[in-house]
Amino acid sequence: MIGVNAGHGTSGGSSVKTLCHPDGSAKTTGGSTAAGATKATAVSGGMTFADGASESSVTLRMAQILRDKLLAAGYDVLMVRDGSDVQLDNVARTVICNNVADCHISLHWDGDGLNYDKGSFYISVPDGVKGMEPVASHWTQHNALGASLVDGLRAQGCKINGGGSMSIDLTQTSYSTIPSVDMELGNACSNHSDETLNIQAEGLLHGINAYYGR
Numbered sequence: 001m002i003g004v005n006a007g008h009g010t011s012g013g014s015s016v017k018t019l020c021h022p023d024g025s026a027k028t029t030g031g032s033t034a035a036g037a038t039k040a041t042a043v044s045g046g047m048t049f050a051d052g053a054s055e056s057s058v059t060l061r062m063a064q065i066l067r068d069k070l071l072a073a074g075y076d077v078l079m080v081r082d083g084s085d086v087q088l089d090n091v092a093r094t095v096i097c098n099n100v101a102d103c104h105i106s107l108h109w110d111g112d113g114l115n116y117d118k119g120s121f122y123i124s125v126p127d128g129v130k131g132m133e134p135v136a137s138h139w140t141q142h143n144a145l146g147a148s149l150v151d152g153l154r155a156q157g158c159k160i161n162g163g164g165s166m167s168i169d170l171t172q173t174s175y176s177t178i179p180s181v182d183m184e185l186g187n188a189c190s191n192h193s194d195e196t197l198n199i200q201a202e203g204l205l206h207g208i209n210a211y212y213g214r
């Protein structure tokens, strides 16, 4: 059961806070919430593409394309969000995946302010949280799944940012008890046509197959 989490898509979530870490400790790196904070935005609105498309609409389209490929390949799929709005914050999305799915893949495009497409990468687990449970027991799985997804994208000819990963202390990985990764599939300047999303979804499918030895 693959948990497919179309990032964002919750109205009102940016005015609500949830704990960064289950034990209430402070966030170790910056991201959409600064390092040192103990509470983070429950779920943010996401960025806007250069052509005006919302990140949440593109992540949903990507989730639908990936879902169809996974189902055709024989996987079961948990769609964390299958409409334009779902009232689930990042902790809730993660806990649902923990309870129901075998892995959790959230789909995002980076809001980095750049004026060129820097390519795809996954968010790896920073050293500062590797001793904290449940991260301590699962971070090697998170990073292995992320690396496998990036390998799959690379094999499809997708542009990869740097070494393919960036380490950020995320709510998602802090609460995950299954292999769990935030995939950043580009940024505001990335092409997000169905044709491109299809190629990226094919890459993710190959990465999932490789992770599970299929």
Ligand SMILES: [Zn+2]
Pocket: 007, 008, 046, 047, 055, 107, 108, 109, 110
């Ligand atoms: Zn995002």
